[in-house]
Amino acid sequence: MSTRDVKRRHLMWKAMLVGLVAGVLASAFRLSLTYAEHWRITQIHAHHTWFAAAISIGLAMVGGGLGVWLVRRYAPETAGSGIPHLKAVVLGRQTLRWKRLIPIKFFAGLLAIGGGFALGREGPTVQMGGATGLAVSDALRITPGEGERKALISAGSGAGLAAAFNAPLSGVMFVLEELHGAFTPVVFISAFLACVSADVVARVLTGSMPVFALPIVTPPPLTILPLAALMGVVLGFVGVAYNRGLIASLDWFGKFKRVSPFVVGALAGLVIGVVGYFWPGVVGSGYPLADRSLTGEIAFHWLPLLFLARFVLTLVSYGCGAAGGIFAPILVIGALAGVFIGMVGHNVSPAWIPSVPVFAVLGMGALFAAAVRAPLTGIVLMVEMTGQYNIMLPLLTACLCAYGVAEALHTPPIYEALLERSFPDPAHAHQA
Incomplete structure (x- = not known):
């Protein structure tokens, strides 16, 4: 048995562990945002004109202000989607401070998007998923420099996307097409296992229905x-x-x-x-x-x-x-x-x-x-x-x-x- 086969076999259970952790984190973020957005809309509809306006404007201003302040003060790399930062990590241009990134991204994103900012949960779950890959690597004391840590970071990124959309194949494709831009067996296997694991967790915690319900029963002509x-x-x-x-x-x-x-x-x-x-x-x-x-x-x-x-x-x-x-x-x-x-x-x-x-x-x-x-x-x-x-x-x-x-x-x-x-x-x- 070759050394490559041994490393690949040892990476499999680690990738699944990354997927499980990323799936739980992504599901928690998804459910929190769903509740926050539902509460915001319900409160606006439930009150009279002036109070509804105060709620809408107040939530957006406080959520946006605190969210941007958290990002700039503690973790500037969490601004925006975070996917460019992950690409920089994979390319070796940036480091990944997962202990700081995960909580800041979670709460800053919840404040901003929950307050009404026209942004999505998918970029944050991808970045937080990548951070879980490094967190698992640190917990398992994986040696830097052998590519295993980057493979798990990439796997966690795909797992975050898979859990956000209930779309495991899309998570794999995203890692190969966008994050790495190339196919390698190690990255593919780790991403595949992590995405499937994350999707299973997300379906258990958030439901198995497609994100969008499209009323089509026959093939379009x-x-x-x-x-x-x-x-x-x-x-x-x-x-x-x-x-x-x-x-x-x-x-x-x-x-x-x-x-x-x-x-x-x-x-x-x-x-x-x-x-x-x-x-x-x-x-x-x-x-x-x-x-x-x-x-x-x-x-x-x-x-x-x-x-x-x-x-x-x-x-x-x-x-x-x-x-x-x-x-x-x-x-x-x-x-x-x-x-x-x-x-x-x-x-x-x-x-x-x-x-x-x-x-x-x-x-x-x-x-x-x-x-x-x-x-x-x-x-x-x-x-x-x-x-x-x-x-x-x-x-x-x-x-x-x-x-x-x-x-x-x-x-x-x-x-x-x-x-x-x-x-x-x-x-x-x-x-x-």
Whole structure:
């Protein structure tokens, strides 16, 4: 038996342990956010005008202020999604302080997203999952330098995504396609085992239903493929605008580094709280909005305004430095755009475009492919999140068209752009 086989065999149970720990942590974060968002919306609806406004604005300002202050004061690497930081760790550009990162990411994310910031739970669970990989490595006294620790960090990252979405295959694909950008047997096996373990834990603690319930029972007809391709092209441009907008937002908020982080977060929360008073479901993670898109409950004339609101709120929420991911914003914005295009196509030709809700999923996948530039992860993620394999062909069409447009415009993928902005390669910096 070769040394490689022995190391791989010994890594298997360690990866499963990482998945179990990451699954518990991700489930706790998911359940906490679900409760916080439900409580916030319920309180706004339950009170009269002036008090409801005070609740919405007060929660957003206090949550944003405290969340941004925690991040800047104790763990600056927890700002935003945290995925660029994990990429920097895997590349050897940054260290991972898991004892500080996990609690700060958990509570700063809960304060900001629970208060209404238009961010997602997925980035935080990925970063915290990676941190659990290192925590398990330290607990087991794994020797640095042999690649085992990095393999477990990567496995924990995928486990965090798997637990956030009930999507184990997507977690594996994310590790291989986005985090590492290459396939190696050790990374694949560790990520696979960790993602499956985390998914089992998440399903036990949070339920086994798909994240989105898509009312599709028959395969979409081939007649929707031209519109799916056109939608992919349109969302390719939207993805580029989204990426550039995020970077511009970070640059703009970067001008206020000398201002108290609590003040920066509170002012961003003021904007979000005002919007949240009028549309409580538009702020926060946005999953209720995506669900309504899938079920066709949103009137056609509201879709452009809701799309613009989520787009701008995401830029404000992420740019100020709050802890939260961009997975959920991408999915919500893509769903709104997809339903709008699907409704237009259905009104023009009901016979060719019989089902509109499917375009919400196509929009999610297409915008993900354009912004993150990880089309395989996006395709698998959409199938796992909806439990519908029937959408595969139009989903492939939309994602690949969006990917092609984004590549043609020479805009870097969002996580690569964020990586180079926050954690540049020392070698390149020295040469410059």
